Amino acid sequence: MFLSRLLEPVKSAAQEAGAELWQLYQSGNFQQQQKADLSPVTSADIVANHIIINRLSELTPNIPIISEESYLVPLAQRQDWPRYWLIDPMDGTQEFVARSGDFAVSIALVERGWPALGVIYWPKENVMYYACRGNGAFKQQRNLINRIRVNEYQVGDTLKIAISRRQPLQPIINLLQNNNQVEYIALGSCSLKSCLIAEGKADCYLRLGPTGEWDTGAVHVIVEEAGGKILDSEFNALSYNQRDTLGNPDFMVMGQASIPWQQLIKSRPTQRNLKT
Numbered sequence: 001m002f003l004s005r006l007l008e009p010v011k012s013a014a015q016e017a018g019a020e021l022w023q024l025y026q027s028g029n030f031q032q033q034q035k036a037d038l039s040p041v042t043s044a045d046i047v048a049n050h051i052i053i054n055r056l057s058e059l060t061p062n063i064p065i066i067s068e069e070s071y072l073v074p075l076a077q078r079q080d081w082p083r084y085w086l087i088d089p090m091d092g093t094q095e096f097v098a099r100s101g102d103f104a105v106s107i108a109l110v111e112r113g114w115p116a117l118g119v120i121y122w123p124k125e126n127v128m129y130y131a132c133r134g135n136g137a138f139k140q141q142r143n144l145i146n147r148i149r150v151n152e153y154q155v156g157d158t159l160k161i162a163i164s165r166r167q168p169l170q171p172i173i174n175l176l177q178n179n180n181q182v183e184y185i186a187l188g189s190c191s192l193k194s195c196l197i198a199e200g201k202a203d204c205y206l207r208l209g210p211t212g213e214w215d216t217g218a219v220h221v222i223v224e225e226a227g228g229k230i231l232d233s234e235f236n237a238l239s240y241n242q243r244d245t246l247g248n249p250d251f252m253v254m255g256q257a258s259i260p261w262q263q264l265i266k267s268r269p270t271q272r273n274l275k276t
Contacts, residue, residue: 003117006059006109009139011128013055014121017048021090021103022123027144032097037210040093045069048089052107056085063109066246068214075192075244083111084241088214091120092189093243094166102165102188110240118218120191129195129222137198137225150227150255151200158183159264162193162205162253172206177267194219194253198226205253206265213238213246217252228255232270235262 010195024030024044031043049069056065064078065085078084085107090096092103101124109117120129129148131137139148153159158181163172173179185202187193190211196202198219216238218228230238233250249270254261 003109004135004237006117007119007130007132008073009055009059010107010109010117010119011121011130013052013059014107014119016055017051017089018105018121018123020044020051021048021096021105025096025099025101025103025123030085036209040097041069042090042093042096044096045090045093048105049087052089052105056087056107060085066214066241068212072246075241078241079240082117083109086115086214086217086240088191088212088218089216091191094187098166098188100165100188102192104191106191106214106218108214108221110217111238113242115217115221115240118221120195120218120222122189122192129198129219131225133221133225135225137222139195139199148199148226149199150223150257151203151254153203153259155259155263156223157181159204160185160202162187162196162202163190164193167209171208171243175206175268177264177266178274190215191219194230196227197253197255198223200226200255202263203255204261207248207251207253209250211248211251213240213248216248216251217240223255226255227257228253229257230254233268235267236269236270 067087088106091106095102107119108115116133128140137148139146160183163184165188181231193205238261
């Protein structure tokens with residue numbers, strides 16, 4: 001009941017932030033800078049961050065917030081938090097700058113170290129993906145709401161792999177046990193590619209390189225409630241709020257949790273990409 005009461009206000013906050021991002025995107029009225037890790041950040045990220053933090057602080061004043069665009073509380077102070085908000089005010093800043101439109105707002109509630117509620121809003125398409133633990137995953141476009149499930153993939157079918165618009169393809173090809181019968185689907189934004197898996201439009205997404213826990217928090221519960229899973233590159237579970245930085249290892253988003261993914265994708269030593 002607690003999660004279900006939060007869902008609609010969180011969806012509203014994501015849509016409000018997304019609407020502001022879309023207005024700034026269309027007008028081109030934003031400034032761009034570079035972070036210490038060389039990734040881009042814009043004034044639009046900061047505006048969306050303020051909107052979401054204000055709305056969540058009003059909704060749940062006693063629940064702390066971790067955001068990609070805010071000061072990171074030291075691990076010693078946060079490691080025992082029973083629950084916290086984990087947000088990325090704009091996942092896909094590079095796509096925003098590059099004018100592809102493939103960027104999204106990401107909001108998750110993490111409880112006892114595991115994502116329990118997730119909302120992803122895609123302003124360009126006016127699409128909302130969301131899930132609460134134990135209640136299924138859904139896609140909302142305007143007033144139409146549909147429950148989503150991963151693709152019923154069978155070994156031997158064409159494997160549909162979500163890939164980045166801006167990263168080389170060969171490292172992904174190298175991870176496949178068999179390069180035959182593979183189709184690649186390009187899309188920006190880490191969270192939007194993961195949502196392709198959740199709604200059955202792709203079968204897996206192999207992420208190499210730096211990401212933060214805010215890139216997986218919301219989609220983690222959405223993908224799992226849709227019947228898939230997210231694991232690191234050694235097929236182990238991801239963890240949340242257990243490291244000084246909130247950097248993820250390389251990870252894989254996989255549909256149809258029951259199929260033998262290790263027959264399709266090579267295991268490899270986990271690279272800890274400590275994105276701060």
